[in-house]
Amino acid sequence: MKLVLLGYMGCGKSAISKVLSSALKLKRIDLDDYIEEVEKKSIADLFAEKGEIYFRKLETECLMHLFGKEDNFILSLGGGTPCFGKNMELINQNATSVYLSANIPTLVARLLPEKSKRPLIARITDGDLSAFIGKHLFERYPFY
DSSP states (O other): OEEEEEOSTTSSHHHHHHHHHHHHTOOEEEHHHHHHHHHTSOHHHHHHHHHHHHHHHHHHHHHHHHHHHOSSEEEEOOTTGGGSTTHHHHHHHHSEEEEOOOOHHHHHHHHGGGGGGOTTTTTSOGGGHHHHHHHHHHHHTTTO
16 A cells, blocks of 8 residues: 655654554655665755755655655655655555644644744744645645
């Protein structure tokens, strides 16, 4: 079984994947952690040094590699993974996906304390975070 958890950053993909992994006795993979391991750099450093386009291409390559290599797993994606390239098509062809959601106030509360670790929101002011998330969710919802 290949199970993929997708949704906006802060919706609980990583936390839920840990619980499911234990309950279902399946290997757990976090795509961002996998990318950091492959590149030997943090996601924030990859964004800063090479930009989002490089990161998104790398994300697709790693996704394809995992689907080709691994048999059974629970994979938690980055919030933007389904929205770029052929990623959602790859996911639908190779796995069962589950969309996780949370409302905007919950996402703001979860993301504010870790804003500096999240390249897409690191420069957004605290007061603008709610509007940014709402706009982002509107743009990404068709992919989720």
